[in-house]
Amino acid sequence: MLSFRSSRPRSAVIRAGAASLLLAACGPAGDAELADNAAEGRACAEPTASALGQEGVKQYLTRRDPRPLRFLNPVSSDSALPASAMAHLNSAGPTYLYPPNPDQQATVRAKLADGGGWPTLLVAYHGIERLTAREAEIRFSGAYVGGADDGTTSPPEAVRFVCRDAQWVLPGGTPADSAAAPAQRGA
DSSP: OOOOOOSSOHHHHHHHHHHHHHHHHHSOTTOHHHHHHHHTTOOOOOOOHHHHHHHHHHHHHHTOSSOOSEEEEEOSSTTOOOHHHHHHHHHHSOEEEEOSSHHHHHHHHHHHHHTOSOOEEEEEEEEEEEEETTEEEEEEEEEEOSSTTTTOEEEEEEEEEEEETTEEEOTTOOHHHHHHHHHHHHO
8 A cells, every 4th residue: 555645734735735726716827916815715705696786786776867766676587686686776765576467567557656757777687797716797787667767778787896805896996895885874
C-alpha cells in the first residue's frame, strides 16, 4: 500500500485545495481583487431574487415616466414578482394582485378606476442572470394599466449589480449602502 506523507497539516492542504478550486471557478486568474476575495472567502454567492429583488425593482421604478403610484403584480405566471420585490412595491404604494383571467382583470381595473386616475404599473419579473463572477443583473418590464397611460409599455430593463466584499451591490455602491437601505426605508 502506498502512503504519501506531507510535512503540512492535512487541514492546511484541504484549505489550499479549496481556495484553488474557488479561484478556478471564479474566473480569470489575473483579477487580483477576485483572487483576494476568493482566498479570504469573500466571493459572492449565486445571485438570488431575495438578494437582488428589492433594490432591483426600486431602481427599475425610479426610471419610469410617468412615475407609478400604484402597482400590479401578475400572479399565476412566470412573470410574478419575487417576495423581496413585492416588499418594496408594498412600501412604495398600493399594490394589487393582477390575475391572468380577463374577467378578474376587469374587476381589478374597475377598482383602480374607482380609486382615481393614478398611474398604475403592472411590473413583470424576467429573472436573474450572473454575467461574470463579479456581475449579475435582474430584469423587469412593465405596462401601465388604466388611466391616461393605459396600454403604454415600459420596456424590459436590466438592473446591474457587482460583487463587492461578498455582497451584491449597485455599481458605485458599497455593502454598507445595501445594508442601510432597508432600515432607512422603514424609518
